[in-house]
Amino acid sequence: MKELHAAKGRALRVLFSFDRVPVHLGLRLRHPMDALDLVADLNAQDDDGLGWSTLADAHAPERVRPGAMLLAGNSQARAVVRVVTVDNDGQVHFSILPGSVAKNRHLLDRTVA
Secondary structure: OHHHHHHHHHHHHHHOOOOOOOHHHOOOOOOHHHOOOEEOOOOOEOOOOOEEEEHHHEOOHHHOOOOEEEEEEOOOOEEEEEEEEEOOOOEEEEEEOOOOHHHHHHHOOOEOO
């Protein structure tokens, strides 16, 4: 019985051992499902009601351009987003697509005019 509890403890540590450090330190989430294109607080909005983040929080900043569909979020939530604008100072404004990531995954890596 003691061995079973030890094994369960190891399994739980593996399940909940995601890296929760800022992207600018060069560390990313380890699990492929959690590989985000853009780290963002999906509840934060700009004055126009759009979500926002910065190019510094992008996995590949060269892919962040108006119309691009990206996987954005953080360790709490993820969503497929469409980039609306990228300001000269590196601020990225996006709209969150309705529906789950599973429903919208086919849109990733696409650009909409």
